[in-house]
Amino acid sequence: MPPITETGQTTVLLADDDSFMRSIVANLIRTTLGCEVALAVSGRDAIDRLGARAPAVSLALLDFVMPEGNGLEVARSIRSGLGRVPRDLPIAMLTGRTDVELVRAAMELDVNAYVVKPVTKETLFARLERAWTIPFDLKPAEIYEKVEIPNPWGPERVRKPAAPAPLPSPPPGPNPCEPAGRSARVETRIADLAPGVILAAAVRANATGSIILPAHIRLDRALIARLSDLAEMGMIPPVVFVIAARPEG
Secondary structure, rough: OOOOOOOOOOOOEEEOHHHHHHHHHHHHHHHOOEEEEEEEOHHHHHHHHHOOOOOOOOEEEOOOOOOOOOOHHHHHHHOOOOOOOOOOEEEEEEEEOOOOHHHHHHHOOOEEEEHHHHHHOHHHHHHHHHHHHHOOOOOOOOOOOOOOOOOOOOOOOOOOOOOOOOOOOOOOOOOOOOOOOOOOEEEEEEOOOOOOOOOOOOOOOOOOOOOOOOOOOEEOOOHHHHHHHHOOOOOOOOOEEEEOOEEEE
């Protein structure tokens, strides 16, 4: 459920230059979540509304592709502390595209959730509730400032929708730096991941093989939630390789 604010009302910033989609999503937010909606039609408009003293925004739902500053540029501004909103403001990206470079930049900006168009009531509720309730580790502002934002207006790489999602290749043999017999690499469904496990192999995009998340990252609830979103979008395989401790003896 949305967080309770001092005024008793929760406001979601919805930024999308498509008036039809903006109307549909705003209505879903109001009827499904009972939230007020502040509307923005461009990146610059979104930043202006985030800087306003009222109403206080509890979550930003941003379209990837907008004029005068795209959604990722708005997200970078939030995470870098440029404005009156907290740097850890929950951010969800609204998109009809699955461009690898855009998603990789969103991961670097610690975007909390992804909502794919066309939007359904069930998906919207699940994604926004997750963005509100699952905490994440906020990095220093200067790290976010250095995130490069790709051009969302560029051509999207064509993918074959009928092709099955390839499974990741098994990682190479044992790491010589690891004590023998102390760990194992285990293939695990993203839906079954537990916080605290460490990736044994990088998570790569189905379409291009580009790295979405590098190996040796310790997964927390927030990262697992984002990987789950990307797997449901068909961007990454439904399984990953993790390092699991072996019992001694």
